[in-house]
Amino acid sequence: MVTLKDIAARAGVSMMTVSRVINGNQGGKVSETTAQRIRTIADEMGYVPNSSARSLAARSSRIIAAVLRNTDNGNPLADPYSSLFLGIIIKTMQQKGYYVMVHFVQDYSDITLSLRSWRAEGAIFLGVFDSEMRKIRNENQMALVFTDSYSNVRQVSNVGIDDYKGGALAAEHFLSRGHRRLAFAGPLADSTGVISERLAGFSETLSQAGVILPENQIYNQAARSTEEILSAIMKSEERPTGLFVTSDQIASEIYIAAHHMGIAIPDDLSLIGFDDFPLERISTLGLTSIHQDIEEKAALACDILLRRIADPDIPSESQTLDVKLIERESVKYL
Amino acid sequence: MVTLKDIAARAGVSMMTVSRVINGNQGGKVSETTAQRIRTIADEMGYVPNSSARSLAARSSRIIAAVLRNTDNGNPLADPYSSLFLGIIIKTMQQKGYYVMVHFVQDYSDITLSLRSWRAEGAIFLGVFDSEMRKIRNENQMALVFTDSYSNVRQVSNVGIDDYKGGALAAEHFLSRGHRRLAFAGPLADSTGVISERLAGFSETLSQAGVILPENQIYNQAARSTEEILSAIMKSEERPTGLFVTSDQIASEIYIAAHHMGIAIPDDLSLIGFDDFPLERISTLGLTSIHQDIEEKAALACDILLRRIADPDIPSESQTLDVKLIERESVKYL
DNA sequence: CTGAAAGCGCTTACAG
DNA sequence: CTGAAAGCGCTTACAG
Numbered sequence: 001m002v003t004l005k006d007i008a009a010r011a012g013v014s015m016m017t018v019s020r021v022i023n024g025n026q027g028g029k030v031s032e033t034t035a036q037r038i039r040t041i042a043d044e045m046g047y048v049p050n051s052s053a054r055s056l057a058a059r060s061s062r063i064i065a066a067v068l069r070n071t072d073n074g075n076p077l078a079d080p081y082s083s084l085f086l087g088i089i090i091k092t093m094q095q096k097g098y099y100v101m102v103h104f105v106q107d108y109s110d111i112t113l114s115l116r117s118w119r120a121e122g123a124i125f126l127g128v129f130d131s132e133m134r135k136i137r138n139e140n141q142m143a144l145v146f147t148d149s150y151s152n153v154r155q156v157s158n159v160g161i162d163d164y165k166g167g168a169l170a171a172e173h174f175l176s177r178g179h180r181r182l183a184f185a186g187p188l189a190d191s192t193g194v195i196s197e198r199l200a201g202f203s204e205t206l207s208q209a210g211v212i213l214p215e216n217q218i219y220n221q222a223a224r225s226t227e228e229i230l231s232a233i234m235k236s237e238e239r240p241t242g243l244f245v246t247s248d249q250i251a252s253e254i255y256i257a258a259h260h261m262g263i264a265i266p267d268d269l270s271l272i273g274f275d276d277f278p279l280e281r282i283s284t285l286g287l288t289s290i291h292q293d294i295e296e297k298a299a300l301a302c303d304i305l306l307r308r309i310a311d312p313d314i315p316s317e318s319q320t321l322d323v324k325l326i327e328r329e330s331v332k333y334l
Numbered sequence: 335m336v337t338l339k340d341i342a343a344r345a346g347v348s349m350m351t352v353s354r355v356i357n358g359n360q361g362g363k364v365s366e367t368t369a370q371r372i373r374t375i376a377d378e379m380g381y382v383p384n385s386s387a388r389s390l391a392a393r394s395s396r397i398i399a400a401v402l403r404n405t406d407n408g409n410p411l412a413d414p415y416s417s418l419f420l421g422i423i424i425k426t427m428q429q430k431g432y433y434v435m436v437h438f439v440q441d442y443s444d445i446t447l448s449l450r451s452w453r454a455e456g457a458i459f460l461g462v463f464d465s466e467m468r469k470i471r472n473e474n475q476m477a478l479v480f481t482d483s484y485s486n487v488r489q490v491s492n493v494g495i496d497d498y499k500g501g502a503l504a505a506e507h508f509l510s511r512g513h514r515r516l517a518f519a520g521p522l523a524d525s526t527g528v529i530s531e532r533l534a535g536f537s538e539t540l541s542q543a544g545v546i547l548p549e550n551q552i553y554n555q556a557a558r559s560t561e562e563i564l565s566a567i568m569k570s571e572e573r574p575t576g577l578f579v580t581s582d583q584i585a586s587e588i589y590i591a592a593h594h595m596g597i598a599i600p601d602d603l604s605l606i607g608f609d610d611f612p613l614e615r616i617s618t619l620g621l622t623s624i625h626q627d628i629e630e631k632a633a634l635a636c637d638i639l640l641r642r643i644a645d646p647d648i649p650s651e652s653q654t655l656d657v658k659l660i661e662r663e664s665v666k667y668l
Numbered sequence: 669c670t671g672a673a674a675g676c677g678c679t680t681a682c683a684g
Numbered sequence: 685c686t687g688a689a690a691g692c693g694c695t696t697a698c699a700g
């Protein structure tokens with residue numbers, strides 16, 4: 001391995017001069033002539049700085065940790081939403097000269113280790129960490145940004161969307177189309193803020209219009225297959241005419257199961273999804289969905305993180321992005 | 335930050351003794367009594383080893399680089415296949431005590447930098463790196479494993495599947511069901527070995543049975559929308575009765591576009607996908623598909639990499655996993 | 669504009 | 685079973 005020392009020897013200068021040139025000669029501290037010469041030599045020798053050494057000496061690692069909740073089935077990246085999000089983070093951070101290490105964490109003790117071992121300068125959390133948030137923040141003084149959190153812990157940066165409004169928009173849309181009997185499906189088991197907010201927005205908006213979302217029309221999609229849910233809906237005494245699901249992913253499965261079972265969407269059952277996931281499939285499907293801007297959300301998370309790294313003293317910052325309903329053809333006029 | 339030195343001072347021993355205990359007291363070199371005491375103190379003080387320092391001193395980083403080809407649209411993790419694969423790699427490596435850094439690379443020069451800067455002990459490449467493979471191997475003496483490569487470079491480890499056979503199986507299945515006019519769709523632009531092998535296996539097997547796959551029934555899915563392809567197929571003079579696509583992802587889009595356009599699968603058009611992607615959607619769809627075991631493939635890539643890290647002198651090792659056809663209901667008997 | 673010294677927090681290699 | 689010394693490859697902080 002070529003080191004600064006090797007280059008210094010070859011160039012007949014001190015390591016410091018080489019170091020300054022490699023690091024961009026801050027403030028014109030090295031004459032352009034020597035700088036040029038050193039750059040040429042470094043290139044010739046194929047010099048690549050040793051990040052560990054730099055990290056150790058400068059106490060600055062340029063590492064960002066992306067922390068994902070390890071799901072039971074075992075692959076956090078099986079979820080297209082998380083994958084897309086992570087991809088944007090990696091790309092953005094890389095452009096800014098940071099390295100991204102990805103950590104899947106199961107329980108709390110994993111987290112501190114992940115963050116501290118490499119002296120990560122910042123961390124972005126994907127998934128639900130509400131219950132550990134306070135401890136994470138207290139034990140780790142680096143820049144942290146959470147996503148989609150509904151914890152009440154103060155002094156924590158978070159990027160989320162208006163999930164309640166998303167549910168409300170779905171309800172309003174159904175109501176405006178004349179629907180009065182509705183159903184909801186989502187991964188309730190998570191009991192994450194995100195899902196319960198969407199449900200709350202949906203059911204409360206319905207209530208306000210005098211429409212009740214019956215308890216038995218709230219389906220836990222994590223516990224039952226798509227077919228089971230659909231057939232339960234279709235067999236209901238007071239059969240729902242519309243179904244709101246908490247992701248386009250689920251909506252997609254509903255479409256296919258429906259097609260299979262001879263249920264026409266929207267003729268037999270209207271459907272609203274969530275995410276407006278940027279995929280040809282979703283638009284071809286003609287799925288009406290609550291739009292959230294994943295790109296913007298991820299970019300914002302990076303942005304906040306980078307600002308906190310640059311100045312650790314700025315106050316924590318939480319932002320809630322707006323959502324809107326994208327109307328396509330999956331909701332029928334009654 | 336708590337350091338070895340702090341612990342040593344508190345315990346009244348040398349740094350070396352602490353170091354040995356922290357690293358698992360290799361070979362019972364420290365008495366269990368002191369070891370116990372040191373562990374307690376380390377826990378109390380919340381000691382987390384500094385990986386940079388360790389990496390620098392031991393010349394062993396315990397970092398694995400996952401290198402993904404940066405796609406034009408910009409997010410390599412928008413592809414569910416890559417995401418799933420990466421997830422398995424991260425999970426597996428983490429279990430073995432390695433850290434995974436993810437790099438998106440555009441052109442060749444990015445790669446060496448990514449690998450060397452942190453002195454990664456190994457790297458797994460996802461995507462097509464055939465043309466740079468030789469240079470990558472020559473310039474980086476760490477353990478490397480490529481995936482789905484069709485380069486003829488020797489002394490390189492690769493994990494792939496029998497893509498040709500996959501195409502052949504699809505052809506045989508169509509033939510056995512009486513199909514004689516067929517079409518193919520995939521991202522030809524890539525001109526990756528993977529896609530052209532699948533095409534070759536498909537078209538050559540057809541040829542051998544006296545069936546020609548016409549040039550104009552080979553669709554470049556990267557250049558045309560799913561609807562365009564479908565309508566081109568349906569408008570053909572000699573209308574194909576079956577379509578083979580190179581991923582379940584594409585098949586999924588075909589289903590939806592077909593549904594939209596009033597084309598029944600398999601009644602109007604039979605369909606075979608590729609991957610047998612582990613998703614409820616695919617099985618609900620009833621898609622007949624060529625199965626490849628992504629879990630096994632990723633695990634194998636990790637396995638080979640770890641063995642090469644453990645012993646750099648073992649010969650490079652390329653493995654080709656088998657594929658099989660999973661029959662569901664998307665191919666009609668003619 | 670350039671450099672000598674000290675140190676970041678560990679491990680290796682040796683000595684006892 | 686334990687430790688003192690040297691060094692990994694850089695940067696910081698200072699001096700000139």
